[in-house]
Amino acid sequence: MEMFADIFAGLGLFFVGVKLIGGNLKQLTGSWFRRLIEAATRNTTVSALVGILSGALTQSSNAITFISIGMVTAGLVDVGRIVPMVIWANVGTSALVLLSAIDVKLAVLFLLGATGVAYYFDIDRAPRFRHVLGAVLGLGLLFFGLELIKSGAMPLKSMDAVREFLSFAASSYVLAFLIGVVLTIVAQSSATVSIIAVTMANVGLLTIDQTIVVVIGASLGSGISIALLSTNLRGIGRQIAWMQVAVKLVGVIVVLPFFAVEMPGHVPGIKALVFALTSDGATAVALVYLLLQLVSAVLTTVFRDRIMAAIMRLSPPTDEEALSKPRYIYAEALDEPRAALDLVEREQVRLFEFLPDIVDAVRVDGASKLGPDLLASSAGSVARQCGDFLTNILDNNSARDVLIDVVEIQKRNEILLSLIGAVSDYVKTIEAAGAVSPDSKFGRLLFALGESLHTILAVANDAFLHKDRRDLDLLREFTSDRSTQMERVRRQVMEVEDIGPAEHDTLYASTTLFERTLWLLQRYMSLVEGPKAAE
Amino acid sequence: MTETSAFKPIKLSGRLDTAKVGEIETRFYAEVGAIKTPGAVALIDLSEVDFLSSLGIRLLVTAGKTLKQRQVKLGVIAPASEGVMQALEISGLPELFSFFESEEAARAAL
Numbered sequence: 001m002e003m004f005a006d007i008f009a010g011l012g013l014f015f016v017g018v019k020l021i022g023g024n025l026k027q028l029t030g031s032w033f034r035r036l037i038e039a040a041t042r043n044t045t046v047s048a049l050v051g052i053l054s055g056a057l058t059q060s061s062n063a064i065t066f067i068s069i070g071m072v073t074a075g076l077v078d079v080g081r082i083v084p085m086v087i088w089a090n091v092g093t094s095a096l097v098l099l100s101a102i103d104v105k106l107a108v109l110f111l112l113g114a115t116g117v118a119y120y121f122d123i124d125r126a127p128r129f130r131h132v133l134g135a136v137l138g139l140g141l142l143f144f145g146l147e148l149i150k151s152g153a154m155p156l157k158s159m160d161a162v163r164e165f166l167s168f169a170a171s172s173y174v175l176a177f178l179i180g181v182v183l184t185i186v187a188q189s190s191a192t193v194s195i196i197a198v199t200m201a202n203v204g205l206l207t208i209d210q211t212i213v214v215v216i217g218a219s220l221g222s223g224i225s226i227a228l229l230s231t232n233l234r235g236i237g238r239q240i241a242w243m244q245v246a247v248k249l250v251g252v253i254v255v256l257p258f259f260a261v262e263m264p265g266h267v268p269g270i271k272a273l274v275f276a277l278t279s280d281g282a283t284a285v286a287l288v289y290l291l292l293q294l295v296s297a298v299l300t301t302v303f304r305d306r307i308m309a310a311i312m313r314l315s316p317p318t319d320e321e322a323l324s325k326p327r328y329i330y331a332e333a334l335d336e337p338r339a340a341l342d343l344v345e346r347e348q349v350r351l352f353e354f355l356p357d358i359v360d361a362v363r364v365d366g367a368s369k370l371g372p373d374l375l376a377s378s379a380g381s382v383a384r385q386c387g388d389f390l391t392n393i394l395d396n397n398s399a400r401d402v403l404i405d406v407v408e409i410q411k412r413n414e415i416l417l418s419l420i421g422a423v424s425d426y427v428k429t430i431e432a433a434g435a436v437s438p439d440s441k442f443g444r445l446l447f448a449l450g451e452s453l454h455t456i457l458a459v460a461n462d463a464f465l466h467k468d469r470r471d472l473d474l475l476r477e478f479t480s481d482r483s484t485q486m487e488r489v490r491r492q493v494m495e496v497e498d499i500g501p502a503e504h505d506t507l508y509a510s511t512t513l514f515e516r517t518l519w520l521l522q523r524y525m526s527l528v529e530g531p532k533a534a535e
Numbered sequence: 536m537t538e539t540s541a542f543k544p545i546k547l548s549g550r551l552d553t554a555k556v557g558e559i560e561t562r563f564y565a566e567v568g569a570i571k572t573p574g575a576v577a578l579i580d581l582s583e584v585d586f587l588s589s590l591g592i593r594l595l596v597t598a599g600k601t602l603k604q605r606q607v608k609l610g611v612i613a614p615a616s617e618g619v620m621q622a623l624e625i626s627g628l629p630e631l632f633s634f635f636e637s638e639e640a641a642r643a644a645l
Contacts, residue, residue: 356589363588363589364552364588365552365553365588365589365590367553438618444617444618444621445621447618447622448618448621448622448624448625449625451587451588451589451592451622451626452589452592452622452625452626452627454589455589455592455593455596455626456626456627458589458593459593459596470600470603470604471600474596474600474631477627477630477631478626478627480627480630485624485625489621489625514625
C-alpha cells in the first residue's frame with residue numbers, strides 16, 4: 001500500500017510541479033515574451049531558436065501553439081513568421097525529458113531546501129523574485145515527485161502480477177503505442193508522458209523497446225490532442241494548430257517504420273544510433289524523444305511551404321482574418337522609418353473604405369454582404385495594428401523629425417479608432433430601434449440620416465484616397481458644424497409626433513452620433529492638411 | 536426620362552436607388568458633360584424624385600463638382616418629397632448648390 005501511496009504522491013507532486021512551472025513562467029514571460037516573439041518573427045532562424053527556448057521553458061508544445069494562435073489572431077505577428085517557432089518548440093520540450101533520465105536526486109534536494117529557505121525569508125514577497133521562486137519550486141517538486149515515483153515503483157518489478165502485465169505489454173508493441181497515445185491525450189503533454197515512461201524505464205519497469213514505443217505513441221497522442229483542442233478554431237488559428245499536428249505526424253510517420261524494422265534485430269537503426277551515444281537505457285530513450293522532435297522539426301521546416309499551402313487550402317482565413325490583415329505595413333519596413341510611416345498612412349486611408357460599408361447594414365439600399373460587427377472589428381484590428389507599428393517606429397528611432405511625424409500619425413490613428421466606434425455605434429442604435437414606419441417624420445429622419453452619413457463617408461473615402469483638392473474642399477463643407485441643424489431636426493420630430501422614450505433615445509443617440517462622426521472627420525482632415533488649411 | 540439642353544433642366548424622377556442610378560448615370564453624366572460654357576446656367580430638376588439613396592446624392596455631388604470646375608451655375612429644383620429633401624439637407628447639399636421651388640424661380644435667380 002505504501003508503495004502505491006509513494007507513486008500516487010510522486011505523481012501528485014509531479015503535476016503540481018508542472019503547473020507551478022507553467023503558471024509562474026507565464027506571469028514572468030508576459031511582456032518580454034511578447035516583445036521577444038515580435039522581434040524573433042522578423043527572422044526565420046531566430047524564430048526557430050526562440051521556439052526551442054520557449055519549448056524548454058514551458059515544457060509544452062501545446063502551450064506554445066495556443067499562445068502563437070492568440071498572438072496571430074490578435075494581429076501581433078504574421079502566421080508565416082510564427083510557424084518556425086511553433087515547429088521548433090517541440091525540440092525545446094526535450095530538455096526536461098533529458099534531465100529526467102539523469103540522476104539529479106541530490107541536486108533536487110538541495111534545490112528544494114534552498115527554495116524553502118528563500119520562502120522562509122519572504123523573498124517571494126518581492127515582485128521581481130515571486131514568479132522566479134515559484135517556477136524553481138515547481139521544478140524542484142516535479143523532480144522530487146519523479147524520485148518518489150522511482151522509489152515507489154522499484155518493488156513493483158518483482159511482483160508477479162506486474163511482471164505478467166509487462167510481459168503481456170511487451171508482447172504487444174501496439175498496446176504500448178496505444179498507451180502512449182491515450183496517456184498523452186489525457187495528460188495533454190507528450191513530454192510529461194515521456195518523462196514518466198523514462199522514469200519507469202529507469203527502474204526497469206518498462207523495457208527500452210517498450211519505452212521507445214510509448215514515446216513515439218506519445219508524440220502521435222500530442223498531435224491528436226492538439227487536433228481535438230483546435231476543433232473550435234477556424235481560419236488562421238486552425239492553420240497553426242494543424243501545422244503542429246503535421247509536425248507530430250511527420251515525426252511518427254518517419255521514425256516509427258525505422259524502429260519497426262530495427263526491433264527484430266536485423267537492421268541497425270534509431271536504437272543503434274542512440275546507444276552509440278550512451279550506454280544508459282533511460283538516457284537512450286530520452287535521446288529517442290529528442291531525435292523524434294529533431295526529425296519532425298527538420299522535415300517540416302524543409303517542406304514548410306508545401307505543408308502550409310495544403311493547410312491553407314483546408315482552412316482558409318475567415319472573412320474577419322482576411323479583412324483584419326494589414327495590406328501595406330510589414331515588420332521589415334521598420335528598418336526604414338520614412339517608408340514605414342508612408343505605409344501606415346496608406347493603411348489608414350484604406351480604413352475609410354470600411355466606413356460606408358458599415359452603414360450599409362441599416363440602409364434600405366445597402367449593398368455590403370459583410371455584417372457591420374465584422375467590418376467594424378476588422379477595421380479596428382487594422383487600426384490597432386497601425387498603432388502598434390507606430391509604437392515600434394518610435395522605439396527604433398530617435399530622429400526628431402520622425403518622432404514629430406509619428407506623433408501626428410498616432411493622433412490620426414486615435415481619431416480613426418473613434419470614427420470606427422462612432423459609425424459602429426450609430427448602426428447599433430438604428431438596429432436596436434427595430435422597424436420604424438418610413439411614412440412617419442421619425443422614420444423619414446432616420447432614412448435621411450443613414451443616406452447622408454453614407455454619402456459623406458463615401459466622399460471622405462474618395463477625398464483621402466485621391467487627395468483631390470476639390471474633394472477635400474467638398475468634405476470640409478459636408479463636415480461643417482451640424483449642432484444647430486441636428487437640434488432643429490430633433491425638435492421638428494418631437495413637435496409633430498408623440499414619440500415614446502425608446503424612440504426619444506434613438507432620436508438623440510442617432511443625431512448625436514451623426515454629428516460626432518462629422519466632427520471626427522473634420523478633425524482627421526485638419527490633421528492631414530495641417531491647421532492652416534482647415535481654417 | 537431625362538431631357539437636356541444648356542437651358543432646359545436635366546430631369547430626374549421616381550425612385551433613385553442603387554439600381555436606377557446604375558441605369559441612368561452614364562446618360563446623366565453625358566448630359567451634364569455637354570454643358571461646358573462658363574457662365575451658363577444648368578438646372579437639375581428633382582421635383583418628381585420620391586426616393587433618393589446615397590448613390591443618388593453622390594450623382595448630384597459629382598455633377599456639381601464638374602459644373603463648378605467649368606464655372607457653370609447650378610440650380611436644383613427641389614423635390615416635392617419631404618424625405619428626399621431632408622436627405623439632401625442633412626447631407627449638406629443646400630450649402631453647395633442653390634435650391635429653388637420651381638424652374639421659373641431658378642431662372643429668375645440665376
